[in-house]
Amino acid sequence: MTLDEKYRDELLLALRLHEISGERVGEVLAEVEAHVRETGEDPEEAFGKPREYAAQVAEQLDSRTGKPSTLATVASALATAALVMFGSDFALDALFGDADVVAYTLKDTVSLISLLVLFVAGMMLLFKAYTARAGNKAYGIAAIGAFALGILAQFAAGQLVDDVTPLYQLPSWLAFVLGAAALTGAVLLLVRAARRGRVVYPKAG
Incomplete structure (x- = not known):
């Protein structure tokens, strides 16, 4: 069979x-x-x-027998998401901005960081909802809550945080280079994860 x-x-x-x-x-x-x-x-x-x-x-597994620690998993997910979000933000602003300098306010920074943290938290909770042996519904509800907070944080930042005074500025070419480098780093992390996850059957014999 x-x-x-x-x-x-x-x-x-x-x-x-x-x-x-x-x-x-x-x-x-x-x-x-x-x-x-x-x-x-x-x-x-x-x-x-x-x-x-x-x-x-x-x-039954740990880092020596085929499973990374929870901290390593969270760090990898956070790093990949950060590189994608900041990289795409820098690159798109450089490509489609009208000025030679790209300016970022405190609101821009707070919005992006809060979205990053809550998005990663939501994704991790979703995985936990699928993989946990107990409390799956609670993890699922918490994941939805994290995504909702991520959206609400964008509105809150627009109302409460300065969106006029530049916090820092970058020449457009530098913003594009940094964005491209960040996206390249994200791709490399994803390729590394894909290689680690590639199924390898034990050799016969």
């Missing part, structure tokens, strides 16, 4: 959302496939639902 493709795909997704390394994901999938092939047993009866089994696997 071969492993049901739907079960395999759901298990693969669940393992990825736990930030488990591609090598360990390959080992888990190979173990499940081998068990089903040898015994003919239904995978859900043998291992449980994909999300539950992925959570069980993740609990």
Whole structure:
């Protein structure tokens, strides 16, 4: 008997959302496939639902056995999001601005940073809502709250923070160079994450 493709795909997704390394994901999938092939047993009866089994696997791992620490995961997500947000902001302002100098007010900075922090928090809570073994609804509600606060923060910043006096200014060419460099850094981080998450089956033998 071969492993049901739907079960395999759901298990693969669940393992990825736990930030488990591609090598360990390959080992888990190979173990499940081998068990089903040898015994003919239904995978859900043998291992449980994909999300539950992925959570069980993740609990047994640490940074030495295929799972980064929570701090490392949050730092990587925050760094990638920051590079994308600031990079696109700098590059677009430089390309489409009318002046030779790009000016940023306190409101611009507060809005961007608050959006960044709350967006990353919301995404992390969404992942937690999917991967947690308990309290999923609470994490989901908290994620929605974080996204809502991110939107409200933009309106609040427009009303409460100075949007006239430049906090700092950059020549357009420098803003574009910094933006392009930041976006390049974000791409490199994403490529690194994709390589780490690439499923690698154990070698036979």
